[in-house]
Amino acid sequence: MTPELERQLRDAGLDRTIEASFPASDPPSTGPNPIVDTKAGFTGGALMTTYTVGYLVGSLAKASLNRRLAGALVRLAPRQLTMTEIPFRDLPIYSYDYDADYPAVATQFKEAIAAVDAVLFVTPEYNRSIPGGLKNAIDWASRPYGTNAFTRKPSAIIGASPGRIGTAVAQQHLRSILAYCNSPLMNSMEAYIQLEKGSITDDGEITNESTRKFLAKFMSELHGFIERVYTVLPRPEADQ
Secondary structure: OOHHHHHHHHHHOOHHHHHHHOOOOOOOOOOOOOEEOOOOOEEOOEEOEEEEEEEEEOOOOOOOHHHHHHHHHHHHOOOOEEEEEOOOOOOOOOOHHHOOOOOHHHHHHHHHHHHOOEEEEEOOOEOOEOOHHHHHHHHHHHOOOOOOOOOOOOEEEEEEEOOOOOOHHHHHHHHHHHHHOOOOEOOOOOOEEEOOOOOEOOOOOEOOHHHHHHHHHHHHHHHHHHHHHHHHOOOOHHHO
16 A cells, blocks of 8 residues: 555545455455446545446447447446446247256356346337347346345346337336346436437437536446445345
């Protein structure tokens, strides 16, 4: 620890807390859960905490608008959020016949959900609901009974559509599903995005400034929401 860092800790009244949590011979963990980021420094006298957010793109289409939206969100994420995609394309259709012996692809998917600190759903709307593949993925992650990977895990929803209602109905259905899965859900700000051709480039660059500012605000709000959830509902020690 540098003298400058020691001074900032002392001024913030956190030096004893840090010493008790992390002995000099045992540096902070760098795992997927919330960590003390000594390299990032301090903001407003408080230690900066980083979180890993796993995002699921609801559409399996290669040219999906929502895949482009996800790319833009990754670019706009604040430095406190590490974004990682959790794919689900290869999952078979869920049946409780698998519960006694999960296939490897389903086990890996469920472990990926369990490993992140929060989940972001970026989804289109199909027939006034979410795509079947996304619903199937949620079923795999939440079963068998008593092993739900979404329990107490913060989540948020966003979606893009060429239409004016911008996935609003699909998001409401997904909120109902996540509520049953006991996932604390970011209710505000809501984000129903209408995208026109060329609004987001293939590499995630947003061409409309007002849209860029709105999405940046959404990602900032997501970080604040995750932080508030873990203040009230700390992760069990076994998960840290």
